[in-house]
Amino acid sequence: MSVYNELRLEQQLCDAVIRVGSTRFPVHKIVLCNCSPYFQALFTNWSTQERQVFDIPNVSSDVMKIIIEFAYTAFPAVTPENIQESFIAAHQFNVMGLIQACCSLLEDQLSPQNCIGIWRFTDFYYTPELTHKAFLYTVTHFEEVASTSEEFPLLSVQELVKIIENDHLNVKQEKTVFGAILCWIGYAAQERREHISLLLSNVRLALTSPQFITNSVRNNELVLASSECHLILSRALEAMHDLNINKLSKTIYYNRLSCPRLSPTALLSFGGRRGGYSTDVIEAYDTRADRWVSVSKYGAYIPRAYHATVFLDGAVYCVGGFDNSEWFSSVYRYDLVTHTWTEVKQMHRSRCYVSVTVMDGYIYAMGGYNGRHRLKSAERYQPRNNQWTLIPQMHERRSDASCTNLRGKVYICGGFNGNNFLSTAECFNPETNQWTRIASMDQIRSGVGVIAYADKVFAVGGYNGISRLNTAEAYNPDTKTWHAVPSMLACRSNFGIAVIDDRVFVAGGYSGSSTMFDVEYYDAETSEWSGASSMKVSCSALSCCVVHGLPNMVDYSAPRLMQCSDADEDKME
Incomplete structure (x- = not known):
């Protein structure tokens, strides 16, 4: 491939020009065909054999340069600054190697501050492996995500439910989940208060204490105003009672309110x-x-x-x-x-x-x-x-x-x-x-x-x-x-x-x-x-x-x- 790249840089034997705005990239059709099904279809099915200049819309010249250099060198010149644009373009032109390189960089960059954004972004562009890793990072770092991420309050109720219902949610105490729910609702209280019963039903309340349920949850104004929440609290106290009675038995049957989360660690x-x-x-x-x-x-x-x-x-x-x-x-x-x-x-x-x-x-x-x-x-x-x-x-x-x-x-x-x-x-x-x-x-x-x-x-x-x-x-x-x-x-x-x-x-x-x-x-x-x-x-x-x-x-x-x-x-x- 180094030979082909030298020919490209010297503009020898090039049989096509990729044009992005006023920027021209002399290329060899066969090299881009090898890199991307999009370019293979462009050169073979969507144009005549004599055509040499191809205008490419909806992409910057900087990112097109990254794609072309990747086709010739297999080196992804992706940085934290251009990764989102590169990722979108790699999907647009179906450059699988560059998509994988972007996914690897995004995975390395996962943090409590960006994991929700990466989860939502990669889900939209269908990269299931990275989407799963970003979601798993979110649930395993939930306490820090909920307390520090500016993306957390922007979740939809469906996305928040998907997170807090998950067995892998890593919280030392379930009251942390309840606190995160209140913070999320408080971000847009008038619009979100109606979701309190749906969210509360996904808190493992039976793993807390009767005092917490009685003093902290039941007295919350959102809970007080919801008859559905009253029923959830009654069921939680019943489940707590059953759990205490059966805790010495060899087998414990749980319900949704009492089932322990899966720990990310084991002894x-x-x-x-x-x-x-x-x-x-x-x-x-x-x-x-x-x-x-x-x-x-x-x-x-x-x-x-x-x-x-x-x-x-x-x-x-x-x-x-x-x-x-x-x-x-x-x-x-x-x-x-x-x-x-x-x-x-x-x-x-x-x-x-x-x-x-x-x-x-x-x-x-x-x-x-x-x-x-x-x-x-x-x-x-x-x-x-x-x-x-x-x-x-x-x-x-x-x-x-x-x-x-x-x-x-x-x-x-x-x-x-x-x-x-x-x-x-x-x-x-x-x-x-x-x-x-x-x-x-x-x-x-x-x-x-x-x-x-x-x-x-x-x-x-x-x-x-x-x-x-x-x-x-x-x-x-x-x-x-x-x-x-x-x-x-x-x-x-x-x-x-x-x-x-x-x-x-x-x-x-x-x-x-x-x-x-x-x-x-x-x-x-x-x-x-x-x-x-x-x-x-x-x-x-x-x-x-x-x-x-x-x-x-x-x-x-x-x-x-x-x-x-x-x-x-x-x-x-």
Whole structure:
């Protein structure tokens, strides 16, 4: 194609001229035919063979230049400034490659401020894939969209209903949806107040509180004036009552007012140890439904305990561990979309009781036990080249420690060195390629859970050589000190820990006498620990990680089983 472009630029062997206003573009018909069915029809069906000059209306010369250069070079000279005009022209002339380039740029530019505009714009020009992505971006970033987007008040009622009725709408609390509805109506109150009952029926009111319904919703002037809204509120309170009665049952049937939204994230638990044996159990926790569900193993997951799992680039990596007879150096990658396991490059060392975290696209694995020695070695994995590289050793041997990353550094705390249980901690800076000791924790902790949360390093639970702990403490990297935070509800060691929905969740573990089902979470806003739904299988030495951004999140969510309303049953009869 470079040869054809040189000929075009030198105006050699050109057999047509594209004219836009006073601007002329000498071209080769065959090249434009290859680029666009429009030009193929123009040159072969809509003109005589002798015709050489073609006037093109409804397009600027700048955009026609982009189309012609794309036909010759396959390079889309599209910028944020000209993308809308280029997109319209690419559709007008059916230049599919340029349409795809515009769609890619628009997708990269998606933000809470423009996603509604892109959704509406691309829907009009029928680009279903980008339209779907823009809509999904809108519902998954709804709270920011509703509060900051100048496009939000311009939605039609049909478009707003399509958004707020969607199961993927990402809101921490349903009262946010109600507030967004009031803002939308307030933009043009006289014209829009009649839509209050239609919009209110798409708020999952039964997931709020009786106080919110009674004090905030029922007393709203728009709701007070609508008999349809009164009926919706009565049904919501009934659904709330049913939900409270049935919440301990294995199966919950929901109606439209009580069905939890699908979460964009899920907490996954892999493996563990129970009854003296390593397991191959995989469970997923749906925070919106407060339910654990079993995940099919698809036949390739090896039972293991004292391992680690991390989420990176749409996949879960399972690192090291122990299966009752072998200490693993192996690493497996689980594709969450295709549900397939693939073994990747093994580590330089066998590591069970290993500490693992992800930072800047690398997987860091530190310490552990190889069946003979507690390790101070550390290494990191780069998925792009499928290679593990040794990094400097830690200051201490550590197995049964735990780690996290914060502000560009890896922190590892506690553990067991083969002789003593540890309270010491240290951090690795990849910029200096060095480990640095930091202040020791206030308590000795082996089998501890360490996680970055609220811009601090939290160390939770563990074993001090005498008993299991429920205490927790946090390290402030600014003051370089540890301070106590509220204790867990239960004592535990060797549990899963992760942050999801801005809360620290701990799952399973060992109580000192038995493995545990129990799950609880810490909320920094309330400074309290609260109980959550228990796991299906009790185990310790499990590993948890949070996954997100999957097109098949429903595979890792609790089933939403819907019950028929009286009105639905009447229709069926």
